[in-house]
Amino acid sequence: MGRYRIGFRGREARSTRSSLHDRSQSTSPSRCTQSSLRAILARLRSYRIYLLVGAILLVLLKLTWPRAGPGGTAHPEHPGELTPQWSSKGETSPSISLRLKGLDDASTSGLPTLAKRFTENLQQLEHGLQRLLKNRFLPSRDDLSKLLENLPPKQQTLRFKVCNGFANQRLSVVYGVLLAQRLGRTPVLPVLMRDGVQRSDATVLAHGANKVSFEDVYDLTFFLYELAKAGIRMLEPHEAPRPSAYTEVSLGALGANVSGALATTYGHLQHLSIDCPLFKMSPGEMNQRLDEPIIWAVLDALRPSHLPYLYVETMQNAIKHLGAVNGKPATRYNFLHLRLENDWVEHCKRWSNIPDGVVRDNCYNNTETIDVQLRLFAFSTNVPLYVASYWNDVEPERAKKVMGRLVDAGYRVITSNDVFPEAMKAEDREIRALVEYYVGFGASRGCGPPTTTVATSPWRHTCRCTSYRGCSHTTAGAANTTTC
Template sequence: MGAAPTPPRQPPSPKRLGLGLAALALLSASLLALQVFSVDDDVFSELLPPSVEDAWEEVLQRASHTQVRTLSFSVCNGFANQRLSLVFGLVIAKQLGRVVVLPQMLLNGMQTSDENREASDTPSSTPFEEFYDLQALRAALAPFHMRLLTHVQGAALPPSRSSANVTLAGSKPIESVVDHFALHQNRDHISMDCPALYLATGVVQAESKFIRAVLMGLRPSHTVEGYIRAAVERLGTFNFLHLRIERDWQAHCKRWAALSAMDGVVRDNCFNHTIDVHRAMTAMGFDRHVPVYIGSQWEQVRPRLVAESLSGMAAAGFTPIRSRSADSLPRELAALVDFELAMRAERFLGNSVSSFSALVILERHYRGLWAGYYNGGDIPLEQVSPA
């Protein structure tokens, strides 16, 4: 049976979040509503546009005559890893004071092994703005004077006089971004591989306000939002259960547990209470009258295990609903739909070892929403994310 289900952490109070975050959220919302964008560098000075889009048209016109120092990065396989890649890549760009060329996003990325992290520019990739609302992110990061270019806009810039390709894979967590990239500080363009989880805890904590602004600014694109709203209308009031029961997850749990032999850290909570998750839901006081939307990769599951888990929920009085919110979408866009449904549910229950669940828990706590996990233990992602 394993350890007893871990009670959900209490959502942070407004006092704990701090007035600074509240002010930042208010400022970001105001910027988004007014569509005002401002920057203070010499290259972009005297810029007072009527809208964010007009601002960037003028930025590109000026950049065509001036060398702009830029940074680009790739993303890792898997929806949550792509989201983390964006967060960590933007932190690095902020600390280096560089314009960001946003990456192409994977449509069907899946991390099937610890080595299968890196994404390439393949036919299965698509522009950032197909996933997320570009103007919302620009507005959210405007108070930090961040400048973001799309992949196409980056390609339209004058050719770099000098560039550097930086490999992060296999390196230790970066304690100082400026020192790590010092050798390349005079290069016009820096490109790097997937930056997810390569920043030390101290760097992440120091940028906690910025990271929260990034996460708040990663709003779904208008197209994806249409799928989300349609699903919400069908579901009404619902709770969300992220059930990690797929074949690749079971393989991941074996690799995860094997790491204990290397560092002595106990990792025995990866698959706990997956089959009898209804016990955790009962212990945490889930309302049996509220249907439970279950997010999982159904094509990857073992039918016997799923049947056992779902029958246990039904016998306990819960109404499980399998996720079918975006069957026509590619895998990673469908995952974004599920992520947003998890954010908009009454309650969220997930697996703390899963980076998808961990991000939902983190972001729901930012917003004062209920979130918990059924597998016991801790949340590994907390070690490299702002608590």
């Protein structure tokens, strides 16, 4: 080994003397300069995405910058303000759009066209960057149109309503599409609700100011595109016949087999409208082989629209940062769906006292001692615990008691009060529920009451679920069970 080092050094010395002689007679960069260039190139490669974005922006500015007029004078400039627009409350436009404000249309005939082109280019750029940076597939309307060319709507259509809270509204969409497929009809996209809180057993339906358009909640183009891929054509409201062309039917009067009754009694009608189909199809009329692909196609197609999606990402990152240890953000978190709300307490009282001889002790059981259940199922206190509930409707003393037990048990508890983005604090109840639901998808483990339609849904595919009562649980009103 010693000889090798000596020999190497001898060769290196000769090489060095030779290179010094060469450099004295050459104008090529020094070895130090070459190393610096390589370091710079390596650094530039690490920032290649930013360089790409900058290049695209320069091209857009080149294409859209006002050209000089015939006299060599550029068109007058008018300052424009680019602002994100959230279509909340009374608006029905897409969730995020870019608008140019302050443009004087009368100043020049070419400027409105310029503004339109500039806005379209920015939207296309945003669309492409979303795909590139977030790996989030964003089909365009053109993509959807091409897919629908070979999937014309059926002659008969079906309108349906959704009801109650966030998770029940999702399932209402599932049942509505399922019934339409069973009846050979094209379903029409329903409107959703801002607040579906149930103070009694009465069904809550969308009406007046409580309505919210589908695209304000879910990614509409993605939803229609994914359904079309599964062979399901769904009409947007403006594509369907006017509501007055429909015959209204109440599902409650049809008996146990609603799909059979609708096909037999109302099959001749071209346009049919039904009330909320949630849980109206009995297990006996369900066909697992035929229905399950439709059910999962609908559920998989329901993903948040752009702004709720950003809320989810922001909250997931905030949870990990708040759960930091020694300044290092947590790599994972657990999720607890804790039903403490006043409406849930009343629901459980009614549920437990149905006079049919069936023992129903799976609604509010273990809720106020949830820390015991978490320890039984080995939920680590070293992992941050996000606790989801609609705190606006929780009695302060009840919340203090339950949360105090969790903290005393050593859990690092995080709630929406800690991580809700400021803009989200004013959002409607069901938007907040939607965001927390998808925050649950990012959790390592989840826990919730067995009688809610939210508790098990995010973890069904991965079997990371736990209910208050045990690892085997049932989604309320459905025939499906999940065992971890």
